[in-house]
Amino acid sequence: MRKAAMTVMAAVVTLACVVGLGACAQIPTSGPVRVGTEDVEKQIDIAMLPQGPALGADPHAIVSGFLGAAVAATTSPKEFETAREFLTDDVAQTWDPEASVRVVREPPLPEPFASGTEIKEADTVEVVVRATAVATLDRAGAYTEVGDPRELGYRYTLTRSGGEWRISALDNGVLVPANLFANQYRATRLFFTAENDIKSLVPDLRWFPRQSWRRVAVEELLAGPPEWLQGATRSLVPEGTQLASPAISDPDGDEPVAVRLSEQISTAPAAQRAVIAAQISATLSEGAGRPVPVDLFSGTNRLAVNDTEVDLPATIVQAMALKDDTLYRIEDGRPVEYEVPVDLSGIDPTALAVSPVTTPIVVRNGTDQIVSLSLDGENGPVPILEGPDLASPSIDNLGATWTSGGMGELKVAVTALDEVTVEPDWLSRRKVISVSVAPEGSRIAIVSEAPSGTQVDVAGIVRDNDGRPIDLAPPISVGAPVDDIEEARWSGLTTLALLTRDSAGTSGIWTAGVGGLAGTAGQSRQLPGLTDVQEMAAGVTDPSILVITKDGDLEHEETGVWQPLAEDFDLVAYPG
Known part of the structure; x- marks a missing residue:
């Protein structure tokens, strides 16, 4: 006993x-x-x-x-x-x-x-x-x-x-x-191909049992994109393709990992097969510290797979800031005056957005107009969007400017003369207060007000053959435990930076994962040290979060401490 x-x-x-x-x-x-x-x-x-x-x-x-x-x-x-x-x-x-x-x-x-x-x-x-x-x-x-x-x-x-x-x-x-x-x-990002560009990979963070994560990850890749990315991404895998062998070995040096699939994989065209291998490689490389090469097999037959270049979401242009109607680039941790002067006469800048593809640069004029800034030194600001209580703009990788519309709507200026309204069913009767398009242009983060309070949703962007947005996929919820969210911006492949402000005006900066924040048991977390943030910018880059305090101090987070960069700034934005 x-x-x-x-x-x-x-x-x-x-x-x-x-x-x-x-x-x-x-x-x-x-x-x-x-x-x-x-x-x-x-x-x-x-x-x-x-x-x-x-x-x-x-x-x-x-x-x-x-x-x-x-x-x-x-x-x-x-x-x-x-x-x-x-x-x-x-x-x-x-x-x-x-x-x-x-x-x-x-x-x-x-x-x-x-x-x-x-x-x-x-x-x-x-x-x-x-x-x-x-x-x-x-x-x-x-x-x-x-x-x-x-x-x-x-x-x-x-x-x-x-x-x-x-x-x-x-x-x-x-x-x-x-x-x-x-x-x-194990936190593992699956990478799906964008609907309009198969060489642009879109991440979806999942958590799999550690004992079997490689097998389950490949099985989920073969199953295709989740509902929240339907229409924004697609599967190149031939229908019916399955794992022929559940054994996927650990990476061993530079040796490729053998992924044995059923015979349907051999029907995929060579170009698509190369991207499929790149998708699996990117997924198995998560946390490995290096790229993991992949060999594809149809049963026991090794398939010829060509090397191919694929793109992961990234912010590739420096942040910009506005001070006394003058634009600055943030280069190597310091503001440098922008080489092309802009005309802001008659404009009340309240928000700034920078294009990932050089142009446009836009500002919100007051709260009811968004204008594109002329970079030729001759023309003044050009109005591109108008409406009450417009959200801070976000510019996608095709140069289109996004903001809020009426209840349950988003306004998108594809060009200065081409405006699109997007009205997803799930956004009905909600007021949009923040919009942020991910760097690859396939995902969007939206903060909206509902009777129960503010909430953050992320959804895939559905576009037509010309790249014009026409709808949003059903969303997933992000940062549910975080209250009083005012703004959400992309600050990682699958991470959002959230700016909160309570009824007393006290602000906070949080990070939340789209599918769980990796490394912190999946939960949203607050960054300590700042309670007086007026403006926030974030990008899929390093450092990823910039803020401007109520006193105009431009700061960034480094090793857990907010470090000053410059003083007396008004607005700041990363491309996107």
Whole structure:
């Protein structure tokens, strides 16, 4: 009996150690803390070896052991085999651990039985585990933060089976402590091809079990773009293509990783096959610190794959700032006066936007007009968009200027004489207060006001054959726990910088992941140190976030501290 008790204690200690290791593994011991394009960091796989149920274990020990084994399964070679040992035979066959993952704030522990509960003669008992879910992960690895986390009771029914307690009823899915989540599930960006340019790759951040992340990542790539990127991206993979072998080896030096697919892959044209290989390579390179070459196979036959250049989203032009009606470029951390003077006579600049393709440069005049600045030194500002309470403009990679329209609308100036209105169904009856197009032009981040408060959504941009926007795909929610959001800007491949301002006027800068913020257990986080931000700019570059304070100080974040760059500036913007 003493041996059984010691074994039960070992199982509980194993869970505690796993939780502790999760906390420690997320704390870097050296190097700067930065927010930038590298928002999926190099990751180390650590295998956990859970223990099965001990002889004579009581209901609480069985539930504790099950919770620990279910969490450890994602890095264990046995996966969920050990966790199923805590279940009755019939439930072990039907329980679906991959149906959902609930990321919980605290380690889940069973509640004590009510006073006076006697289990010695009982055949059935119920154990309650209380925990607060802060995020969920679906079967496809999509991560969603919970906007209003609440403590819930998760119920486990146990019955005696062969004289031993086993779980006979429970919900599908698993509970994973937040401080352990990033160690058990691996943040991995899948790269899909843009609808209008197959050599432009669009990232979608997912979280996969560490033991099987390469296989699952390739399977999800083969399955095609998610709903929120439908119409903005497309799949080049021939219909019916599947993994012919689930084994995808670890990268070994410069040797290519063999990806064996079913025979349908051989029907893809050579140019498309080259991009498919590049997609898989980009996905498997995540966190590796170097490009991972890929060999494609149709069954056992190695396919010829040509080298091809693909583009990842990036801000490639310096930020610009406005001071006393004069434009400056931010070069090497200092403002340099722009070489071409602009005419701002009669204009009240309240927001600035810079094109990723040189022109246009636009400003918001007051709150109801957006004008394009002439760079030839001869003509004055040209009005391109008008309307009440226009959001700060954003310019896409095709040179089109985006802002808000009426309720549920976006206005887009394709050229000075060509205006488009985009009215996605999901934006109906919402007031748009911030618009930001991602560098590759396939995604858009929108902050809107709804009766429940402000919210951030990211959706794919659907364009016609000429590149004109015609609709937005159904969105995904970002930064749900963050209140009072005023503006969202892209600050990484799959990261947004959020500017918040409460009723007292106190500001904050947050980062939030489109699909979970990698490296911080998936959750949104606030950057410390500033409460008086007037303007914010961000780009998929380094440094990625610039701010102007209420006193006009232009600052950027470096190693966790806001560093001054210049004084008395009015506006700032990265291209986009």
